[in-house]
Amino acid sequence: MDFHDYQDVWVFIEEKDGAIAPVSLELLGAGRGLADKRGCNLAGILIGENISHLADTMFEYGADIAYIYDQPIFKNYRTESFMQALLHCSNKYKPEIILYGATSTGKDLASAVATDLPTGLTADTTELDVEEETGLLLASRPAFGGNIMATILCKKYRPQMATVRAKVMKALTPQPGRKGKIIEESISLKEEDIRTKVLEIVKETTKKVRIDEADIIVAGGKGLGSAEGFQLIHKLAESLGGAVGASRDVVEAGWIEHAHQVGQTGVTVTPKIYFAIGISGAIQHIVGMKNSGLIIAINKDPEAPIFEACHYGIVGDAFEIVPILIEQFQQA
Numbered sequence: 423m424d425f426h427d428y429q430d431v432w433v434f435i436e437e438k439d440g441a442i443a444p445v446s447l448e449l450l451g452a453g454r455g456l457a458d459k460r461g462c463n464l465a466g467i468l469i470g471e472n473i474s475h476l477a478d479t480m481f482e483y484g485a486d487i488a489y490i491y492d493q494p495i496f497k498n499y500r501t502e503s504f505m506q507a508l509l510h511c512s513n514k515y516k517p518e519i520i521l522y523g524a525t526s527t528g529k530d531l532a533s534a535v536a537t538d539l540p541t542g543l544t545a546d547t548t549e550l551d552v553e554e555e556t557g558l559l560l561a562s563r564p565a566f567g568g569n570i571m572a573t574i575l576c577k578k579y580r581p582q583m584a585t586v587r588a589k590v591m592k593a594l595t596p597q598p599g600r601k602g603k604i605i606e607e608s609i610s611l612k613e614e615d616i617r618t619k620v621l622e623i624v625k626e627t628t629k630k631v632r633i634d635e636a637d638i639i640v641a642g643g644k645g646l647g648s649a650e651g652f653q654l655i656h657k658l659a660e661s662l663g664g665a666v667g668a669s670r671d672v673v674e675a676g677w678i679e680h681a682h683q684v685g686q687t688g689v690t691v692t693p694k695i696y697f698a699i700g701i702s703g704a705i706q707h708i709v710g711m712k713n714s715g716l717i718i719a720i721n722k723d724p725e726a727p728i729f730e731a732c733h734y735g736i737v738g739d740a741f742e743i744v745p746i747l748i749e750q751f752q753q754a
């Protein structure tokens with residue numbers, strides 16, 4: 423097949439509460455690097471209602487082009503309507519690469535678009551590059567239980583598409599006043615053409631610090647012994663104003679919800695400080711927290727693999743050490 427018409431790198435821009443979601447800014451940073459290597463433009467595609475003003479932010483964070491679908495029908499995210507806009511834009515302007523955040527919206531949209539175009543989709547990638555000779559996207563992700571990194575190429579179809587985990591790419595330092603080209607598009611789509619309706623939006627009311635936004639994460643593992651023992655992790659997190667993280671075994675035991683799971687099948691986090699308490703340090707856990715600023719491990723087994731991955735390690739019983747830490751932090 424002739425792919426000559428397919429040129430630029432695109433990022434699907436997610437909007438949340440009137441601002442561009444951090445994962446999309448990170449992807450603009452990653453996309454800028456890919457576009458520079460390929461010698462092409464970086465574009466952002468933004469779909470929503472009253473969102474056109476966000477084009478400036480896209481340019482400041484590295485985009486050259488902003489494709490905008492600003493229509494009332496796009497007020498709330500719905501697979502069918504957003505997919506129609508993305509297909510329309512992609513068929514018209516033919517991107518070589520489209521990146522989406524591996525969020526619930528990004529994963530949903532990318533897989534729907536992939537089936538309709540049709541093209542491939544590399545899901546949940548953690549590394550991106552382009553092959554020098556061909557300019558093909560090299561999308562890498564952990565595979566076989568996190569034991570290897572698999573690099574996946576989409577040779578036969580266009581666009582090449584990937585969802586990318588939050589917090590693994592870096593947003594560029596914004597350049598205020600940086601300009602780009604705005605391309606306003608629209609599609610004729612009627613409300614009755616869309617099978618899903620948004621009846622109500624219920625906002626999360628919890629005051630707890632979100633794990634993907636926290637500067638400090640206190641994560642606990644099976645070493646805490648029980649759901650009651652795991653309360654110690656909540657107390658330490660509270661004394662530090664941090665969020666609670668967990669290993670998969672803890673989530674599977676039902677001590678905490680999956681939203682708190684760190685690792686390959688959980689969330690990737692990069693807090694300033696990460697406490698790993700009673701966590702052995704399986705590779706599937708390490709891949710989700712290894713880029714934290716400072717990693718402090720507490721484990722009673724001096725041979726635990728977590729001690730290979732931490733900056734500071736305390737060999738000892740969590741039930742003796744953590745209460746002392748809580749007391750100290752509460753006094754500080």
Ligand code: FAD
Nearest residue numbers: 643644645669670685686687688700701702707722723740
């Ligand atoms: P354990 O391995 O049982 O470790 C408990 C640790 O606590 C031990 O090191 C022990 O010495 C220590 N300990 C015991 N008592 C105390 C005490 N009183 N004080 C201090 N230390 C104590 N895991 C994840 O975390 N995230 C993932 O996303 C993930 N994805 C996976 C995907 C796949 C495909 C597979 C196969 C596995 C995945 N896992 C994941 C599971 C992973 O392999 C490990 O099984 C899991 O991380 C172990 O959890 P843990 O460290 O809490 O438990």
